[in-house]
Amino acid sequence: MAFSPLVEQLITALRCLPGVGPKSAQRMALHLLERDRDGGLYLAQMLERSLDEVGQCRMCRTLTEEDICSLCRSERRSDETLCVVETPADQIAMEQAGGFNGRYFILTGHLSPIDGIGPEALGLEQLRQRLESSDIKELILATNPTVEGEATAHYIAEMVRDLPVSVSRLAHGIPVGGELEYIDGGTLSRALAGRLPMTE
Amino acid sequence: MAFSPLVEQLITALRCLPGVGPKSAQRMALHLLERDRDGGLYLAQMLERSLDEVGQCRMCRTLTEEDICSLCRSERRSDETLCVVETPADQIAMEQAGGFNGRYFILTGHLSPIDGIGPEALGLEQLRQRLESSDIKELILATNPTVEGEATAHYIAEMVRDLPVSVSRLAHGIPVGGELEYIDGGTLSRALAGRLPMTE
Ligand SMILES: [Zn+2]
Ligand SMILES: [Zn+2]
Secondary structure, three states, X not given: OOOOHHHHHHHHHHOOOOOOOHHHHHHHHHHHHHHOHHHHHHHHHHHHHHHXXXXXXXXXXXXXXXXXXXXXXXXXXXXXXXXXXXXXXXXXXXXXXXXXXXXXXXXXXXXXXXXXXXXXXXXXXXXXXXXXXXXXXXXXXXOOOOHHHHHHHHHHHHHOOOOOOEEEEOOOOOOXXXXXXXXXXXXXXXXXXXXXXXXX | OOOOHHHHHHHHHHOOOOOOOHHHHHHHHHHHHHHOHHHHHHHHHHHHHHHHHOEEOOOOOOEEOOOOOHHHHOOOOOOOEEEEXXXXXXXXXXXXXXXXXXXXXXXXXXXXXXXXXXXXXOOHHXXXXXXXXXXXXXXXXXXXXXXXXXXXXXXXXXHOOOOOOEEEEOXXXXXXXXXXXXXXXXXXXXXXXXXXXOOO
């Protein structure tokens, strides 16, 4: 025995959410149907509206319902530095960390030939055109420190080699507050290689 | 800085799901917008349809889009036993456990005067009418073994005292496969009081 066909379909539909298995999908469906129909209806409406209206910013490719996002429109940001990240979530993380006041370019992923994700899917042609036609002096490649992220950074660095722009990469090292004992060897050797003189 | 207004609204809307905090709501919103728009749209449609069509079975009060649910309509179930549970999920758990072939009545909660949940909200008048006008010989009160569940069971037992129906409650005891060491004292003393002669 199971729930009624429509309730079962709702449970199945909830499985499209990341991290939601059969048990939590069931709990979610019953919660909405039994106790929070208003919340469920609001969720349905917001899903439909955002899936319909949210696209990519024409400048930086972040998720937005506007043609050009507020950060790209802002007059308080510097046009001399461009930070390349993999996802909108990475962009938010960079902004929350603070310390960067330039513009962004969001790849929406990383190079992954096995999944058919090549330079076009990441908008690299658009990135190059933007570098050619703007005042950008420094390109910060803030892709993830994974094999794919590194490969993507190297590909971009190669692609812009003939342009008058300096290319940098986020420093590797020990996380603030991290304990040496628990840090992997790769990170530790990078931190050692990148050691800096003590300042007072 | 945050996401665009519409993306933020979607993240907020996802928080209506039980067990979903700010971080997972963000991950869900980005996942749907970036990688699974079809899944998101299907979810929106199933939410709207089920919130619109799913109500309570007129006989047993379980969640269903039908007037009378398939279990209440089934001719293969006995009409002599009625099992009272708190929620549709409890009903599913009973069915999956097996061993019961009667009908159900779903309270959709338990008595909770502090939340304004009284006998009417649980359909107890409807339960009594059903007992008066049917062949039910045994009423199994399978409310949860919590303070509220026990109080609800006692209230119902009292309510049907004048009717020619025997009332029972699920046995308490050690869970199958449980280790004595980890079982709480209340359960253990109930298991001791309810001990049965060994059979070969
Ligand atoms: Zn933008
Ligand atoms: Zn029913």
